[in-house]
Amino acid sequence: METDNRFYILFPNHHQGLRLSQLLRERGIDYLIAPTPRQLSTCCGISLIVKGGDLEEASQVIAEHEIVVEKIAPAPKRDGDWKYRSC
Amino acid sequence: MADYREMWSNLDMDLEKHDVLCQVLPEVFGEVYLSQQKRPRGMDFYDFVVSEIHGVRPAELIEHQKSGGKVFGTFCVYVPDEIVFAAGGIATGLCGGSQFWVAAGEKVLPPNTCPLIKASVGARLDKTCPFFRIADMFVGETTCDGKKKAWEILASEVPMHVIDIPQMKRAQDVNAFEREIHSFIKVVEDFTGSKISADSLGESIKLINNKRKALQRLYEARKAAAVPISGKDALLVTQIAFYDDPSRCAQMANQLSEELEERISRKEGVFPEDTLRIMISGTPMAIPNWKLHHIVETSGAAVVVEESCTGTRYFENLVDETAPTLERQVRALAERYMKTNCACFTPNSARIDDILRLAEEYKVDGIIDTNLQFCNLYSTESHLVKQALAEKNIPVLHLETDYSEQDFEQLRTRVQAFLEMLRE
Numbered sequence: 001m002e003t004d005n006r007f008y009i010l011f012p013n014h015h016q017g018l019r020l021s022q023l024l025r026e027r028g029i030d031y032l033i034a035p036t037p038r039q040l041s042t043c044c045g046i047s048l049i050v051k052g053g054d055l056e057e058a059s060q061v062i063a064e065h066e067i068v069v070e071k072i073a074p075a076p077k078r079d080g081d082w083k084y085r086s087c
Numbered sequence: 088m089a090d091y092r093e094m095w096s097n098l099d100m101d102l103e104k105h106d107v108l109c110q111v112l113p114e115v116f117g118e119v120y121l122s123q124q125k126r127p128r129g130m131d132f133y134d135f136v137v138s139e140i141h142g143v144r145p146a147e148l149i150e151h152q153k154s155g156g157k158v159f160g161t162f163c164v165y166v167p168d169e170i171v172f173a174a175g176g177i178a179t180g181l182c183g184g185s186q187f188w189v190a191a192g193e194k195v196l197p198p199n200t201c202p203l204i205k206a207s208v209g210a211r212l213d214k215t216c217p218f219f220r221i222a223d224m225f226v227g228e229t230t231c232d233g234k235k236k237a238w239e240i241l242a243s244e245v246p247m248h249v250i251d252i253p254q255m256k257r258a259q260d261v262n263a264f265e266r267e268i269h270s271f272i273k274v275v276e277d278f279t280g281s282k283i284s285a286d287s288l289g290e291s292i293k294l295i296n297n298k299r300k301a302l303q304r305l306y307e308a309r310k311a312a313a314v315p316i317s318g319k320d321a322l323l324v325t326q327i328a329f330y331d332d333p334s335r336c337a338q339m340a341n342q343l344s345e346e347l348e349e350r351i352s353r354k355e356g357v358f359p360e361d362t363l364r365i366m367i368s369g370t371p372m373a374i375p376n377w378k379l380h381h382i383v384e385t386s387g388a389a390v391v392v393e394e395s396c397t398g399t400r401y402f403e404n405l406v407d408e409t410a411p412t413l414e415r416q417v418r419a420l421a422e423r424y425m426k427t428n429c430a431c432f433t434p435n436s437a438r439i440d441d442i443l444r445l446a447e448e449y450k451v452d453g454i455i456d457t458n459l460q461f462c463n464l465y466s467t468e469s470h471l472v473k474q475a476l477a478e479k480n481i482p483v484l485h486l487e488t489d490y491s492e493q494d495f496e497q498l499r500t501r502v503q504a505f506l507e508m509l510r511e
Contacts, residue, residue, distance in 0.1 A: 001121075014135070014138075014139055014142075017135075018135065021131060025128070032121050032134065033131050033134040033135050033138060034113065034117060034121055034134065034138060035113035035116055035117075035137060035138040035140075036113060036138070037113045037114065038109065038113065042106075043090045043091075043092075044091060044109050044138075044139070044140075044141065044142060045091075045138060045139055045142060046135055046138035046139055047138070049121070082114075082118045083492075084118075084119075084378070084381065084492050084495045085111070085114075085115060085492050086115075086185070086186035086187075086378070086490050086491055086492045087108070087111040087112050087114075087115040087116075087185060087187065087375050
């Protein structure tokens with residue numbers, strides 16, 4: 001998945017996130033399961049990353065299946081090249 | 088977002104310090120893992136596990152405790168998980184792979200201790216890992232001097248049982264290990280209040296064998312000419328296998344393997360054709376230590392096999408499932424575990440045989456033999472590994488490293504020079 005123009009979908013719990021991932025997979029919409037970046041939430045847990053171009057369709061799926069979403073936010077911008085760091 | 092702070096607080100964790108760790112993981116995982124191309128869809132599960140790393144599985148372990156079950160934290164592939172599960176307990180790997188915990192370990196350990204031990208002690212003392220807070224009992228072992236002394240420090244925190252691992256593999260040593268397993272059974276029975284029977288042990292032998300078979304199947308797929316999964320992803324699967332529920336681990340690894348086998352039938356790989364195939368041999372890489380794999384796979388090569396505790400040593404060799412009595416089952420366990428070849432044994436020529444066999448099976452172009460800093464055993468054994476590989480004309484690079492990012496660029500330079508030499 002390209003790194004520009006991506007959006008994070010955040011959920012109140014992982015069940016909602018896994019449900020949406022399943023639905024997106026069935027619809028053929030590309031996504032990534034990712035840990036939520038600290039810039040977007042102070043809590044830990046899963047988010048889904050979708051491409052900007054797929055956001056409208058993903059939002060339709062969310063509405064159709066009443067997935068509970070906490071927020072949808074653009075991926076935080078990175079300053080220059082990433083340098084390896086330990087965690 | 089899932090809020091686990093109440094759970095962590097109940098575990099008496101240092102939330103403020105733990106928060107610093109939580110900040111770094113998403114960025115590193117995003118760059119090291121999620122930036123990869125053509126990943127199998129089956130990695131979704133493992134991405135999910137990492138995303139909820141201190142949440143979902145710890146919550147499951149706590150539920151187990153609420154229903155009266157015990158959790159045993161382990162640090163080595165020589166600990167027979169079968170015994171714990173046979174008594175209705177859960178065994179969970181605790182090896183620390185994070186640089187974040189090293190400083191806390193250094194407060195009580197000499198600086199010339201390997202990062203795995205420092206991180207494991209630091210994770211407990213600093214109260215920044217839920218798994219280290221949850222485990223009712225730690226199960227140590229005598230695979231190196233650093234660990235032996237570390238257990239004495241950790242024993243003041245948590246009930247500790249140490250399994251005496253033989254240092255040689257003569258018949259009397261296998262017998263001695265068999266007796267150690269009997270002692271371990273007694274400890275686990277007393278601690279859980281559950282008697283282990285031939286039936287329950289037979290079931291848990293199958294449970295853990297099934298996990299091993301699933302991981303073997305996954306590794307089998309990596310032998311394909313067009314490698315269907317990156318080394319980084321395969322490493323993640325093994326790392327998670329140490330603490331996931333064994334039956335779910337087998338199920339997810341089998342599901343992933345099915346996808347990989349489909350890829351193989353379509354000759355679909357994750358790397359360009361003619362990518363160099365590298366074996367990494369040596370010391371374990373506990374989660375989240377992905378440094379060396381990241382260097383290799385962002386330098387135009389693929390890691391196709393790990394001869395390590397977070398690789399083939401973890402799942403090669405099955406326990407005989409046909410033993411009819413508890414006595415015979417324990418014998419079968421002793422025989423299986425003593426087939427694992429770690430540098431803590433002398434002599435350890437069977438490990439060199441393993442490396443040569445794996446080099447052929449996985450058709451590797453070169454081997455990176457690595458050890459964690461201050462691991463004298465693997466560092467010394469690297470001389471014999473190098474000698475044996477030279478005799479077979481298999482190129483090898485020996486590297487010593489830790490968990491920090493300090494030597495990242497130096498390592499990258501050395502790996503790139505090695506790969507350049509392989510291409511010539």
